[in-house]
Amino acid sequence: MTDRHRASSTRRFTFSAGHRYWVESWSREENERFFGRLTVPHGHNYTLDVTVHGPIDPQTGMVVDLGELKRVVGETVVDRFDHADLNADALFRGRVPTTENLAIAVWDLLAPKLGADRLWQVRVWEDPTLFVDYRGPDA
Structure with missing residues (x-):
């Protein structure tokens, strides 16, 4: 195998958080x-890919050390x-904690740690019927 073999590897995480749109x-x-009704505080069991x-x-034979990816995403x-009020987090100061803005916040947290050149995409699932894909500000 040479450097010409490239691939994408995705790891899934879950967390629960509350918010309201305002x-x-x-x-x-x-x-x-x-x-x-989204102006009323409510929560979701989010899935993050x-x-x-x-x-x-x-x-x-791997794109990324999966254990390290699990550690970085878990800690960051x-x-x-998990079990946080997204409206109270500094990352959402001045912006509504929508699924779109949550995906941007996740990217902004992970890109410096994983490398913006290696982080390909974050997908945030609010529920089984709604997800947002984000590939960084230059995508």
């Missing part, structure tokens, strides 16, 4: 009209957000 500069009526892309190491994302 734009501070809007009136209560505007928030309720736009977001409806983190995909790393790169050359397959000729010795290990899961420990931070």
